[in-house]
Amino acid sequence: MPHRTGTGTPRPIVAGVDGSATAVAAARWAADEARRGALPLRLVHAVSQPAMAHSAAALPAEFSAALETDGRRWLGEARAAVVDGRPDLAVELDLAAGAPVASLVEVSRSARLVVVGSAGLGGFPGILAGSTAVALATRGQCPVAVVRGDPGSPDGPVVVGVDDSVSSDLAIATAFEEAAARGADIVVVHAWLWFTSDSAYAHARRHLPALEELELSERASLAERLDRARENHPGVAVRTVLARDRAVRCLLEYSADAQLLVVGGQGRGGLSGMVLGPTSQALLYHATCPLLVVRPAVADSS
Known part of the structure; x- marks a missing residue:
């Protein structure tokens, strides 16, 4: 998305990352948007504890650590994918804590655009299942892009x-x-x-x-x-x-x-x-x- 001239630090393009192929495709699309608008790119993964973590039986610390390890690995893989062919692109990695939609809504407050894949796993499971994508598009504080595996026709309108x-x-x-x-x-x-x-x-x-x-x-x-x-x-x-x-x-x-x-x-x-x-x-x-x-x-x- 082209950057509108203004004052202060430019708002980044944000892409949700969850380890899925569709999320990587969305991150690449977001990277092209960032480079086109001379904007930084921020890759975000939300570490969300399963519902059972809020019950009386607490999950072992090793489980939480494993979730964070997966998140960091997926962020690293996404970063490697987006800088391939874009070595001058500024990329920030963000390992957030919380539910996927709530995390993306929060980062959208300071973003130019939030980009998500059409389906996911891990940090952003079922991004288009039920009301998840609708909630993000409705509550997000900036424009929201949903990218399927096909990035669209490069010569199309x-x-x-x-x-x-x-x-x-x-x-x-x-x-x-x-x-x-x-x-x-x-x-x-x-x-x-x-x-x-x-x-x-x-x-x-x-x-x-x-x-x-x-x-x-x-x-x-x-x-x-x-x-x-x-x-x-x-x-x-x-x-x-x-x-x-x-x-x-x-x-x-x-x-x-x-x-x-x-x-x-x-x-x-x-x-x-x-x-x-x-x-x-x-x-x-x-x-x-x-x-x-x-x-x-x-x-x-x-």
Whole structure:
């Protein structure tokens, strides 16, 4: 993620490490983001005691020591992977104590971006199982990226999902930053579904002129928002997609060959329920390229 000029020490890119192959892939992706933005990289592993450690029977000290030993080894392996080909990259190792999500949320307070793999073990078990990833994306104090084993197409566009929310404006701005830094094009996807059944659409056909006028209004509003973003990045080529379709299906289609998918963390309209609802769940599980979630309260914290 490109660094926005400011004062003080630059906020690092943070990557969660747990010894899994997906975490290493995410760390490599985070390293490229850090180098692209001239930012330091911080690798974090959380040493979390099993639930039984809080029972009456305390675990032996050797067990805790073994967990820390594994954590240090996984951090070292991740560091070796990310500095390979990036010898000038500044890398910090952090062995944190606590639950994975809580640890990442805490470090996100001073981070530019937190990056996690799509599935894990050890310090970040089941990062996409149940509510774990949703909790991180919701509670994190900076943008959150989820990276699957496939780092995305290096020659593909940056795809951004847009609705009429404030978080979408931030997603647009972030997407333009990313595209400019990567030398990539942008595909802006605005999908909405006015009717959830064919019968409802057929019933509304009598009002077709009004619907067409509404679509023209949507196009004009989106063009105005994109014009504002173009002012800061005039060299970025933009393709706009407006579709009467479900947001998830449309975003998955257009991001299949992308290098990054950007969405706002609190959506309305076509991206209703983003992060907390089924749209975000589907994108977290099924997006084949890295997914970047930005939220209004924290996106400008750099």
